[in-house]
Amino acid sequence: MMNEWFDVGIKAFWCGFAALGFGVLFNAPRRTLFAIWAGGFLAGFVKFASLQAIPGSGVIFCSFIAAVIVGIASIPVAHSRHVPPMIFAIPSVIPLVPGVFAYRTMLGLMKLTGNIGSEYSQVLSDTVHNGVITLFVIMALSLGVAVPLHITTKDSVKKIRWK
Amino acid sequence: MQVPTFVDARIFGPLLLDIGIALLTAGASSRRVRITMVRIAAAYEYELHVDIAPKSISLTLHGSNAQEAFTGTRSTAGVGVNFKIISGISRLSWTITEKKWSINEIRNELNRLINLPGYPQLVVLLVVGIAGAAFCYTFGGDTFEMLITFGATFCGLLVKQYLARKSVNPYFCTYLSALMAALLIGAVYKAGTGLQLEHAFTTSVLFLIPGVPMINSFTDLIEGEILNGIERGFNVLIHALAIALALSTVMVIYNFQG
Numbered sequence: 001m002m003n004e005w006f007d008v009g010i011k012a013f014w015c016g017f018a019a020l021g022f023g024v025l026f027n028a029p030r031r032t033l034f035a036i037w038a039g040g041f042l043a044g045f046v047k048f049a050s051l052q053a054i055p056g057s058g059v060i061f062c063s064f065i066a067a068v069i070v071g072i073a074s075i076p077v078a079h080s081r082h083v084p085p086m087i088f089a090i091p092s093v094i095p096l097v098p099g100v101f102a103y104r105t106m107l108g109l110m111k112l113t114g115n116i117g118s119e120y121s122q123v124l125s126d127t128v129h130n131g132v133i134t135l136f137v138i139m140a141l142s143l144g145v146a147v148p149l150h151i152t153t154k155d156s157v158k159k160i161r162w163k
Numbered sequence: 164m165q166v167p168t169f170v171d172a173r174i175f176g177p178l179l180l181d182i183g184i185a186l187l188t189a190g191a192s193s194r195r196v197r198i199t200m201v202r203i204a205a206a207y208e209y210e211l212h213v214d215i216a217p218k219s220i221s222l223t224l225h226g227s228n229a230q231e232a233f234t235g236t237r238s239t240a241g242v243g244v245n246f247k248i249i250s251g252i253s254r255l256s257w258t259i260t261e262k263k264w265s266i267n268e269i270r271n272e273l274n275r276l277i278n279l280p281g282y283p284q285l286v287v288l289l290v291v292g293i294a295g296a297a298f299c300y301t302f303g304g305d306t307f308e309m310l311i312t313f314g315a316t317f318c319g320l321l322v323k324q325y326l327a328r329k330s331v332n333p334y335f336c337t338y339l340s341a342l343m344a345a346l347l348i349g350a351v352y353k354a355g356t357g358l359q360l361e362h363a364f365t366t367s368v369l370f371l372i373p374g375v376p377m378i379n380s381f382t383d384l385i386e387g388e389i390l391n392g393i394e395r396g397f398n399v400l401i402h403a404l405a406i407a408l409a410l411s412t413v414m415v416i417y418n419f420q421g
Contacts, residue, residue: 026246099298
């Protein structure tokens with residue numbers, strides 16, 4: 001049990017570095033880089049921890065929860081660093097992009113174009129399964145980040161007061 | 164009587180367009196471009212009507228006096244990502260609302276922001292390489308796979324930066340960068356090093372994900388900027404297709420069965 005949680009922590013730690021890489025690639029200001037690392041850590045931690053702690057939750061739901069939490073967390077951080085929230089939120093959720101599922105979908109589609117005979121229906125159902133997961137995880141990430149920032153129609157999150 | 168903050172619409176209008184187009188080019192969502200422009204216009208008591216297209220901005224300014232009006236359009240050649248400009252202009256817009264800068268001060272600050280240097284190339288290559296290795300770990304890769312992914316990401320990004328400087332078509336740029344990264348992974352696999360293909364292969368190309376347009380696409384759709392949202396979404400799809408094509412090219416070259 002202890003080992004599994006340790007593993008969650010290590011994965012989240014590396015998610016932070018993946019987020020940081022994208023922060024630098026997107027030329028984020030230097031004063032925001034630590035917050036981007038922390039955002040990636042938070043996203044990874046919430047995703048892997050909820051996969052671990054909530055049985056039957058699935059990767060789509062866990063990615064969505066992680067993205068929503070990052071989206072909400074980006075608002076106070078944006079206040080304190082005087083930058084738009086998207087600067088933290090976008091690099092932070094990119095480590096959760098389902099690369100392996102997307103790759104398996106692509107492989108499946110390529111197999112389907114070939115001559116595979118009796119395996120066809122198995123490959124077809126696997127490909128659709130992987131494709132749907134890829135699509136929904138990406139939608140969950142994008143919506144999860146966008147929704148907290150657009151829940152009010154005020155022109156800026158600077159005007160949201162917590163009290 | 165002239166209000167002290169009065170600025171000529173024929174000077175203010177083009178400046179506002181430049182600010183808007185700088186934001187659009189730096190990868191801001193349509194809503195962010197709109198609210199920033201409206202905020203700055205309001206600070207100088209102008210009413211603004213603005214139309215934001217995927218690669219151009221049109222605006223009409225109205226002052227309190229009906230004769231003060233300006234109409235203009237600006238377009239941009241290509242949209243990239245630069246968070247320093249987005250955060251800089253966001254700060255600038257708040258400063259303007261609080262301090263009412265002169266047009267010259269705003270123009271100088273805008274020029275300064277646009278010409279801000281990015282991170283040194285080697286730093287970007289190293290940090291993005293580490294990000295590639297980090298991706299590899301979270302997808303279940305071991306240390307050796309992480310190391311190879313670091314190398315492939317480093318080389319792939321180097322190709323991307325070189326082609327971007329030569330103004331190569333962005334989709335072709337993505338294809339060739341993914342090809343470079345995947346060819347390297349394939350070569351290490353073929354050398355019989357016991358590399359697990361799936362982890363390294365998938366994660367070496369993840370630095371090419373167009374993350375900003377992907378999220379902006381949804382943001383635009385939620386905000387009712389449907390046309391811009393669809394445009395950005397399709398842009399992401401074509402990049403994804405370019406990555407997939409590069410991977411399948413490498414699989415044909417090395418005769419991988421998947």
